[in-house]
Amino acid sequence: MAVIIPNPSLVTPDPVRSQSWKRLPTPRAVLSVRSTSHRANSRLKLANKVAVVTGSTNGIGFSIARRLAQDGVHVVISSRKQQNVDQAVAMLKEEGLSVTGTVCHVGKAEDREQLVATALEHCGGVDFLVCVAGVNPLVGSTLRSSEQTWDKGSEILSVNVKAPALLLSQLLPHMENRGQCAVVLVSSVSAYIPLPKLGAYNVSKTALLGLTKTLAVELAPKNIRVNCIAPGIINTDFAQVMFCMHHLTEDSAFKEYLKYFYGIQRLGQPEDCAGLVSFLCSPEASYITGETIAVAGLSPHL
Numbered sequence: 001m002a003v004i005i006p007n008p009s010l011v012t013p014d015p016v017r018s019q020s021w022k023r024l025p026t027p028r029a030v031l032s033v034r035s036t037s038h039r040a041n042s043r044l045k046l047a048n049k050v051a052v053v054t055g056s057t058n059g060i061g062f063s064i065a066r067r068l069a070q071d072g073v074h075v076v077i078s079s080r081k082q083q084n085v086d087q088a089v090a091m092l093k094e095e096g097l098s099v100t101g102t103v104c105h106v107g108k109a110e111d112r113e114q115l116v117a118t119a120l121e122h123c124g125g126v127d128f129l130v131c132v133a134g135v136n137p138l139v140g141s142t143l144r145s146s147e148q149t150w151d152k153g154s155e156i157l158s159v160n161v162k163a164p165a166l167l168l169s170q171l172l173p174h175m176e177n178r179g180q181c182a183v184v185l186v187s188s189v190s191a192y193i194p195l196p197k198l199g200a201y202n203v204s205k206t207a208l209l210g211l212t213k214t215l216a217v218e219l220a221p222k223n224i225r226v227n228c229i230a231p232g233i234i235n236t237d238f239a240q241v242m243f244c245m246h247h248l249t250e251d252s253a254f255k256e257y258l259k260y261f262y263g264i265q266r267l268g269q270p271e272d273c274a275g276l277v278s279f280l281c282s283p284e285a286s287y288i289t290g291e292t293i294a295v296a297g298l299s300p301h302l
């Protein structure tokens with residue numbers, strides 16, 4: 001049987017493939033084209049579900065809370081300050097979304113108890129837990145840090161690593177009998193490519209990768225999946241602090257930093273993480289657990 005090989009000169013080039021990455025539509029533009037059909041389908045699959053999202057009054061956490069609510073989930077919002085909680089809840093309710101909120105410093109046992117009580121009072125149970133809340137109060141060399149500095153840095157491990165595990169243990173009795181529950185932890189690409197001057201933060205985010213796999217094994221018999229996302233350089237308040245720390249205040253310097261250190265062409269947006277979390281909570285991800293997925297703009301270093 002003869003195989004016909006077309007003449008390359010006669011093949012019409014694919015206009016999409018010929019475009020550079022910079023000219024491709026941004027995720028927000030793509031979502032606007034498909035949002036109606038996608039959200040209609042997702043709403044049916046996630047309706048009547050309940051999610052607790054920590055650190056969800058701005059940035060990545062807020063975008064995740066909004067997306068889950070848009071997909072039919074009742075979302076319990078939380079963060080450290082009442083004013084921020086009130087503003088976030090009011091904003092999402094104005095969009096017709098089903099949300100409630102409470103103050104919660106996840107590093108405090110009494111606040112975690114209040115968060116669980118709020119979720120149960122309004123919803124009776126919880127299907128999804130998304131842990132976004134995190135801190136990094138220390139900046140400087142890891143090996144030059146004193147023992148006192150490391151003692152202060154224990155808050156980083158307490159909030160970023162210990163708190164998600166303790167909060168999940170408190171919610172577990174109210175999740176295990178609901179079926180198809182999911183947990184999503186939020187790490188960082190700093191777990192793979194450590195950020196300069198953020199030693200303890202890097203360590204805490206690396207620990208979340210191990211926590212994800214450990215919890216996935218422990219909770220698999222209870223039909224609870226545990227996954228993790230590792231955002232790259234996302235346009236949030238934390239990222240702005242990091243840019244100033246490295247004196248990257250000019251656009252040109254910032255772009256060169258991204259290209260050199262991460263190999264990406266644009267700054268990520270909080271919405272880039274939200275759709276992935278919604279997917280990981282959905283039935284389509286029912287065979288995915290113990291995984292960490294980078295949201296980092298196709299960095300060749302990952």
